[in-house]
Structures are given as structure tokens and as C-alpha cells.
Amino acid sequence: MVEILLDATVRAGTPILFATLGAILNERAGIINLGIEGLMLIGALAGFAGTFYSGSLLIGVLCAFIAAFVAGSIHALITVPLRGNQIVSGLALTMFGIGVTALFGRGMVGETIVGLERIALPGLSQLPIVGRALFQQDLLIYISFILVFLIWFFLYRTRIGLGLRTVGENPAAADTCGISVSLYRFLAVTTGAGLVGIGGAYLSLAMTPMWIENMSAGRGWIAVALVIFSGWSSHRAMLGAYLFGGITAMQLRFQAIGTDISTHILQMLPYIFTILVLVVSTIRLQKGSSQQPQGLGQPYDREDRK
Amino acid sequence: MKLVIERRDTSSTLMRFAAPVASIFVALAFAGFLLLAAGINPLEAYREILIEAVGSTYGLSETLVKATPLILAGLGVSIAFRMQIWNIGAEGQIYIGAMGATWVALFSGLENHWMLMITMFSAAFICGGLWAGVAGFLRARWSVNEVIVTLLMNYIAILLVDYLVYGPWRDPQGFNFPLTAQFADAARFASFFDTRLHSGFFLALVFALLLYLFMERTVWGYQIKVIGSNPQAARYAGMRTGQAVFWVLFLSGAIAGVAGFSEVAGLQYRLQHGLSPGYGYTAIIIAWLARRSAIGVVIVSLLMGILLVGGDSLQMLWQLPIAFVYAFQGLILFFLLGSDFFIQYRLKLIRGIRHG
Numbered sequence: 001m002v003e004i005l006l007d008a009t010v011r012a013g014t015p016i017l018f019a020t021l022g023a024i025l026n027e028r029a030g031i032i033n034l035g036i037e038g039l040m041l042i043g044a045l046a047g048f049a050g051t052f053y054s055g056s057l058l059i060g061v062l063c064a065f066i067a068a069f070v071a072g073s074i075h076a077l078i079t080v081p082l083r084g085n086q087i088v089s090g091l092a093l094t095m096f097g098i099g100v101t102a103l104f105g106r107g108m109v110g111e112t113i114v115g116l117e118r119i120a121l122p123g124l125s126q127l128p129i130v131g132r133a134l135f136q137q138d139l140l141i142y143i144s145f146i147l148v149f150l151i152w153f154f155l156y157r158t159r160i161g162l163g164l165r166t167v168g169e170n171p172a173a174a175d176t177c178g179i180s181v182s183l184y185r186f187l188a189v190t191t192g193a194g195l196v197g198i199g200g201a202y203l204s205l206a207m208t209p210m211w212i213e214n215m216s217a218g219r220g221w222i223a224v225a226l227v228i229f230s231g232w233s234s235h236r237a238m239l240g241a242y243l244f245g246g247i248t249a250m251q252l253r254f255q256a257i258g259t260d261i262s263t264h265i266l267q268m269l270p271y272i273f274t275i276l277v278l279v280v281s282t283i284r285l286q287k288g289s290s291q292q293p294q295g296l297g298q299p300y301d302r303e304d305r306k
Numbered sequence: 307m308k309l310v311i312e313r314r315d316t317s318s319t320l321m322r323f324a325a326p327v328a329s330i331f332v333a334l335a336f337a338g339f340l341l342l343a344a345g346i347n348p349l350e351a352y353r354e355i356l357i358e359a360v361g362s363t364y365g366l367s368e369t370l371v372k373a374t375p376l377i378l379a380g381l382g383v384s385i386a387f388r389m390q391i392w393n394i395g396a397e398g399q400i401y402i403g404a405m406g407a408t409w410v411a412l413f414s415g416l417e418n419h420w421m422l423m424i425t426m427f428s429a430a431f432i433c434g435g436l437w438a439g440v441a442g443f444l445r446a447r448w449s450v451n452e453v454i455v456t457l458l459m460n461y462i463a464i465l466l467v468d469y470l471v472y473g474p475w476r477d478p479q480g481f482n483f484p485l486t487a488q489f490a491d492a493a494r495f496a497s498f499f500d501t502r503l504h505s506g507f508f509l510a511l512v513f514a515l516l517l518y519l520f521m522e523r524t525v526w527g528y529q530i531k532v533i534g535s536n537p538q539a540a541r542y543a544g545m546r547t548g549q550a551v552f553w554v555l556f557l558s559g560a561i562a563g564v565a566g567f568s569e570v571a572g573l574q575y576r577l578q579h580g581l582s583p584g585y586g587y588t589a590i591i592i593a594w595l596a597r598r599s600a601i602g603v604v605i606v607s608l609l610m611g612i613l614l615v616g617g618d619s620l621q622m623l624w625q626l627p628i629a630f631v632y633a634f635q636g637l638i639l640f641f642l643l644g645s646d647f648f649i650q651y652r653l654k655l656i657r658g659i660r661h662g
Contacts, residue, residue, distance in 0.1 A: 034453065038636075074640060083650075084643035087392060087453065088594055092639030095587065099633025103344050106627065213627065218461050225454045264469035271461045275454075282450045303313060 005249050006133035010141060011207060012252075013245025015040070015216075017144050018199030019223035020230060020237040021151055025192030027227055028155065029185045030168040030295040031079050034090025035072070037220025038097020039193050040200035043068045045101040047201025048211040051113050057205060060113075061140070064201035065194040071097065072193020073186075080185045083299035098214060108211040115209030116140060140202050147195070151234040164188055168293035171300040181300050196220070222274045229281040232292065240277070247273050312654045321649040326595045329641035330609070336641075337634045346624060354623065355616025365615065367501035371573065373604075373611035375400065375565040375582065377510035379589035380596065380603040381517050382434075382561035387598045388521065389534040389554050395441065395456030396562040397586025398463030399434040403563025404570045405467055406433030408486060408577040411493035411570070412475070419492040426493065426567055434563015435556040437463065442555030446548040452555065460586065471579055485578035495572035506568030511604065513561060518600040530554055562586060583628060588614075591635045595642065610635075 019036050026033040033039075043064035050063025075093050078084040116138035124135035155161040166174040167184045175181050203215055222244055230237040251266045259266075285292065338348030359369045379396040386393040393399075406429035416422045437459065444450035468484065470476075477487040495505040521527035533540040533547050540547055565585065570577055588610055596602025613631055620626040 078640060078643045082644055082647040084646055088639060089643050091394065091590060092636040092643070094636075095591075095632040096636025096640070099629050099631065099636060100340065102627040102629035103340065103633060106344070106625070213629065218458070221454060221457050225451075225458070228451065228454075262469050262473055264465045264472060268462050268465045271458045271465075275458055278454055279444055279448060279450050283448050286449065301313075 003129055003132050005246075005253065006130060007136075008249035008252065009242055009245040010133045010137065011245070012248040013241040013243075014141050014144055015199040015202040015207065016219050016223050016226065016244055017148075017238055017241035018140075018202060019196045019220055020226045020241055021144075021147060021234055022192040022195030022197075022199065023223055023227045024151070024230065024232055024234060024237060025188050025195065027296055028168045028232060028293060029164055029188035030171060030293055030298065030300070031076075031185055031189050032086045032090060032297050033072075033075060033093075033189065033192065034087055034224060035075050035093025035097065035193075036090075036196050036223050037216055037218070038094035039068045039071055039196040040203070040216040040220045040223075041097045041101040041214065042071050043197025043200025044204040044215055045105045045108065045200075045211055046197065048111075048113065048204040049104075049108055051205060052108065052111055057113075057116055060205055061198060061201050064197040066197075068197020068200065069190050069194040072190045072196075075193070076186045076189035079299065080182050080189070083301060086297055086299075094220070102213050105211050105213060109213070111211065113205070113209050116206040138206055140198065140206060148234045148238050155234075165293070168295050171295050171298075175300070175302060185300075196223075199223070218271065222270065225274045225278045228285065228292070229277050231281070231285075243277070244270060244274065308656045310654050310656055311651050313651050314649075318649050318652075321645070322597065325645040325649065326597070326606075326642055329638055329645055330595075332641045333634060333637035336637050340630075340633060344626075346626065351620055351624075351626075354619060355612065358619040359612040359615040363499075364501060367499065367503040368615045369608065369611040370507050371502050371504070371611075372614040373607045374504075374507045374510050374572070375569055375585045376588055376592055376607035376610055376614075377507075377604055378513060378565035378568060379562045379586050380592035380607050381510075381513055381600060382558045382565070383589045384593035384596060384598045384600070384603055385517060385521070385530070385561070386554055386558040387534075387593050389530045389550065390537075391442075391445070391551060391554055391558075392453045393438060393441075393456050393555060393558045393562075394453050394590060395438055395459050395463075395559070395586070396565075396589045397582060397584060398456070398460035399437050399559040399562035400566040400569070400582045400586050401460075401463040401467045402437040403430035403434035403560075403566030404577055404581055405470065405566070406430045406563065407567040407570050408475070408489075411489045412486060417490075417492055422493045423571075426571060427564065430563040430567030431560040432563075434566065435560030438559020438562070439552060439556040442552040442559075445555070446551040456555075467577065467581070468579055471577055475577065477576070483578075486576045489571070489575045493571060494575055495568070497572070502573060504568075504572030506572035509564070509568060513564070514600045514604050517561075521600070562589070583614075584632065587632070588635060591639055594639065 019040055023033055023036050046067030047060045047064035051057050051060030075089050078089040079086045118136050118138055121135040125131045155165060163179045164184055167181050171181045204211055226240040229240045247270050251269050254266055255263055341348040341351055359365050379400060383393050383396050407426040410426045410429045416425060441452045441455040444455055445452040471484040471486055475486045477485055497504040529545050529550060533550055537547055569581060574581060592603055592606045592610055596606045617628050617631045621628050
């Protein structure tokens with residue numbers, strides 16, 4: 001019972017984990033991205049269509065990354081060189097994603113593919129309680145584990161990562177050091193968007209191997225909230241995503257065993273929970289136990305440098 | 307010769323108003339390519355939209371019907387925008403407003419038409435206001451990001467209405483459809499000219515006028531504008547920004563709530579699953595395109611009304627998903643944001659200096 005719940009937790013948390021990691025990369029460079037929900041849908045459709053036509057899940061995942069990367073470059077173009085309003089541009093991206101996937105997804109409705117299969121890691125998957133949840137999963141989940149580490153390593157142990165953090169904290173200082181603020185921001189936004197796309201692809205390739213219009217159902221927004229919870233760090237993003245996954249798993253469990261509580265009320269839980277988490281982490285933010293990138297949301301223009 | 311980007315000394319007024327118009331047309335062209343890629347002839351599609359939406363008296367009346375909730379919700383969103391507060395939750399506030407009005411219409415026991423109208427209006431106003439007020443309170447008290455809270459509350463609002471129409475409020479004679487019983491005649495708006503055009507449209511126009519007066523002629527409106535453009539100066543001048551944040555979100559949600567009242571009392575005569583096909587999201591685009599002005603909101607809402615009426619008929623003709631309208635709206639915003647650049651900056655051609 002606990003094993004099954006933990007397993008469902010990880011699976012429900014994974015798309016959000018990818019999306020949150022992508023959003024963290026965006027915000028670390030100082031760009032708010034409210035287009036996560038739209039990018040997830042673009043990734044979900046591109047991943048599904050790519051797999052459907054090529055017969056290869058790997059190509060599907062690649063398609064998801066590329067499609068979201070390209071869509072993310074619209075947001076990057078508007079917010080970085082054109083210095084447009086980041087909030088509105090992100091919202092536009094979400095709307096664009098919902099609409100475009102509804103339009104091009106028409107042909108994919110009702111089609112099926114063989115979804116990602118579980119790969120049991122020898123030995124480890126036999127561990128009690130956590131074995132099934134952590135070591136008997138599909139490839140994308142293993143990649144997400146590695147990615148959490150990689151992003152931490154990139155941000156804190158590499159020169160480029162340091163440059164990226166500086167661009168987000170103090171673009172003028174980064175500029176003085178000879179770092180191209182525009183280039184860093186542009187690539188952070190597009191690469192982050194690509195990761196969000198993979199999160200979307202997880203929905204259509206693993207969780208429910210089919211394409212359903214608007215199948216992200218608000219997960220992108222939950223990821224945006226989890227960025228604040230995570231304090232812009234990848235391992236806390238993992239915690240947040242699994243917390244959310246746990247709530248979803250329990251909600252599904254409740255529905256499965258049948259209770260008197262209406263399914264509609266149960267379905268509200270993840271959203272209510274996310275708002276609570278957001279409130280608590282914002283209060284923490286003010287107490288100074290975590291800090292957002294200082295340059296977040298501000299376009300950079302060398303002429304404004306003081 | 308060289309092309310350089312140069313900052314303008316003063317922002318361009320021409321660009322401020324030319325940009326929204328231009329971006330709509332560029333978005334139309336671009337959306338055409340998307341339609342083409344999806345196997346639909348864009349010129350035929352646009353012709354169809356125009357014929358359906360403005361080619362007949364009935365089409366025109368339908369455009370006004372669609373514009374009604376858009377004007378109200380757009381006004382609601384725009385008043386918050388004025389203070390740099392982002393209300394992305396108009397969709398949910400429409401649902402909650404409709405819920406409040408429905409409760410009065412079905413369960414209050416009132417029978418007098420005007421009593422019903424006033425009570426339904428107030429219920430929708432207060433419910434929508436309190437729903438948005440939650441985000442306002444959280445923002446004022448702990449600076450919790452109102453974008454995320456208002457947005458997530460949309461999902462909760464829609465589920466709450468679903469809970470009611472699938473559960474306790476479901477019409478026992480409704481063949482198990484997710485909807486409530488119909489309102490009595492006394493709880494309905496008047497409709498005109500044998501069309502679906504109802505008093506809600508005029509209510510929306512009155513609101514536009516009231517909001518214009520509120521913003522331009524009252525101290526509160528002035529405060530909202532000052533806090534929006536320079537919060538620090540506002541604090542030094544002794545304005546209570548925290549309270550203002552709560553009340554502006556309350557008002558914003560309340561007006562969106564009235565849109566919900568207008569939909570159930572003027573058009574649908576009941577609460578039902580999916581009562582708004584995303585008016586609250588379109589309202590965000592409207593408020594932004596209208597540059598936050600009340601008159602602008604009315605004009606842009608009418609344009610979006612055309613698009614929605616046309617979109618409905620495209621859905622019936624070619625099974626084009628109505629969500630395509632969102633893609634179009636997203637494109638408009640992209641191009642608007644892109645062209646906004648030229649309000650602050652200009653491209654300048656510099657002749658190369660000849661040496662020798």
C-alpha cells in the first residue's frame with residue numbers, strides 16, 4: 001500500500017519536476033516565465049506526435065524538447081532583446097500553447113502509442129518500500145533524478161552557471177564582467193522551456209499514453225508556484241514536485257477506494273495545497289531564509305546602468 | 307549604412323495607439339499560416355467569421371451578446387492592471403459570481419423582479435469580489451504573488467461549480483445533465499428584438515461609464531493610478547497601499563462576478579458546467595490591448611466578440627476547436643509586446659562616414 005502510494009507520488013510528480021526545473025533555469029537568469037502551462041502542452045503534443053509518427057519514444061522526447069525550445073524562443077525574443085513585459089508575454093505563450101495544440105492535436109485525438117516502460121534496476125528495485133518508487137521506473141524518471149543533480153552542479157560548480165546566476169542577480173555587474181546578458185538570458189529561457197516540454201511529454205508518453213486537449217490541467221501553474229517554494233534550487237524543486245505528487249496520489253487513491261466526498265472536491269486539493277505552499281514559502285522568503293534572484297522580472301538595458 | 311536601435315527622448319504617442327491595431331492585423335496574417343498548416347483555407351475562414359459576426363442583424367446581436375461578459379470581465383481586469391496588480395482569475399470570478407446569483411434566483415424565495423435583480427446582482431458582486439479578495443488579502447498581508455493565486459483559484463472555482471451542478475444543485479428533471487433548474491421569469495433579464503441580446507449588454511456599458519468616472523473623477527481612482535505608477539511616492543504621500551491592493555482586487559473580481567450574473571440571468575437562465583468558455587482569459591488580452599482604458603475595453607471587446615461568434619461557426623463548419631481563438635489571442639499579444647518596443651525605441655539608419 002505504501003509502496004504503491006510512493007510509486008504514484010513519483011510518477012505524478014515527475015512532469016511537474018521537469019517543468020519546475022525548466023522554470024528555475026528561466027528565473028535564475030532573471031526572466032519570469034508564465035508560459036509554462038502552454039509549453040507543457042506543446043511538449044505533450046510534440047512528444048506524442050513525434051512518437052506516433054516515428055515509432056520511437058526517444059525521438060518523441062526529442063521532438064518535445066525542440067518544440068518547446070522553439071516556442072520558448074518567442075518568449076525569449078520578446079523579453080530579452082525587445083524588453084517586453086515578461087508577465088504578459090508568458091500569459092500569451094500559455095494561450096498560444098493551449099490554442100495551437102488544440103488546433104494541431106485534432107488528428108492525434110484517439111490515437112494510441114506504447115508508452116514508456118519501466119526498467120527495474122537490478123538489486124536496488126528489490127529494496128523494501130522505496131524500491132518500486134525509485135528504482136523500478138521509466139527512463140525519463142531516472143533522467144529527472146540526474147537532472148536535479150546536474151542543474152545544481154551547473155549552477156554552483158561551473159563558471160557558466162556562476163555567470164548565469166550573476167545575470168539573474170545583477171545584470172549590470174555581469175555586463176561589466178564581459179558576460180553577454182542577452183545571450184545568457186536567451187539560452188536560459190529556451191533551454192528551460194525545452195525541459196518544460198519534456199515534462200509535458202511525460203504526460204502524453206508515460207502517465208496516459210495518448211493526446212488529450214488541455215491535458216496539462218494546470219500543472220504548469222503549479223510548477224510556477226513551486227519555483228518559489230523551491231527557493232530557486234533544484235533539490236527543493238524535487239521535494240516540492242513529490243509533495244504535490246503525493247497529494248495527487250492520495251486524491252486518486254481516495255477516488256479509487258470510494259468515499260462520500262465528491263470527486264470534484266477531491267480534485268480541488270492539489271490547487272488548494274499549492275496555494276497554501278505558496279503562502280508559506282512567500283512568508284519564508286520575507287523572513288530571509290531563501291531569496292529570489294534580485295534582477296527577476298527586470299529587462300536589462302545597458303543605458304539604464306547606474 | 308548601418309541600422310541602429312536608439313532610445314526615444316519621449317515615448318511615441320503614435321506608436322502607443324498604432325501598435326494595438328497593427329498587431330491585430332499582423333496576428334491575423336500569422337494565424338492564417340497556422341490555419342493553412344492545419345489544412346484550412348484562412349481567407350475562407352476569415353470571410354466566414356465576418357459574415358457570421360457582422361453580416362446580419364442576428365450576427366451583430368450575437369456579437370454584442372458575446373461582448374457583454376467580455377466588457378465586464380475586461381473592465382474588472384483593467385482596473386487591477388491600473389495598479390500593476392495582475393488579476394488572472396476573472397474566469398473563476400465569473401463562475402463564482404454566477405454561482406452567487408444562481409443561489410439567489412433558485413433558493414432565496416424572492417419573487418419580485420426588481421428585488422431579485424438587485425439581490426442577484428449584489429450576490430454576484432460580493433461573491434466575485436471576495437473570491438478575488440482572497441488573493442488581494444494574501445498579496446496585501448504577505449506579498450503572495452497574486453498572478454499564481456488568482457490563476458489557481460480559477461481551477462478551484464470551476465470545480466466548485468461542477469460540484470454544485472453535478473451534486474446538490476442538480477436539476478432533478480434535468481436528465482442527469484450537469485445543470486441546475488431554470489430560473490423563474492422574474493429572475494431573468496429582458497431580451498430585445500427577438501434576439502438573444504439582453505439587458506446585460508447595457509449593464510456592461512453603464513459599468514464602463516461608471517468605471518471611467520471612478521478612475522478619472524474620484525480620489526480613489528487617482529490613488530489607484532498613483533500607486534500603479536509609483537508605489538513609493540504613494541507610500542510617502544500616506545496612501546495605504548496594502549488596503550488599496552485588497553480593495554482593487556475585490557472590485558476587480560466583483561465586476562467579473564457581475565459578468566457571471568449577466569450570463570446566467572440574461573442568457574443561460576441556469577448554472578451549468580462550462581458556463582464560460584474562457585471569457586475571463588480573453589478579458590486579460592482585452593485589458594492589455596485597450597491600454598487599460600474603459601472605452602478601449604468596450605471597443606476591443608466588440609472586436610473579440612466578432613472573433614468568438616466567428617470561431618463558434620468555424621467550430622460547427624470545420625470542427626475547428628474553439629481553443630484556436632486562444633492561439634490567435636496569444637499571437638496578438640506577442641506582436642503587441644514586440645511592437646511596444648517601438649514606443650520607447652526607434653530604428654535609425656546611420657549613413658557611413660566616408661573616409662578620405
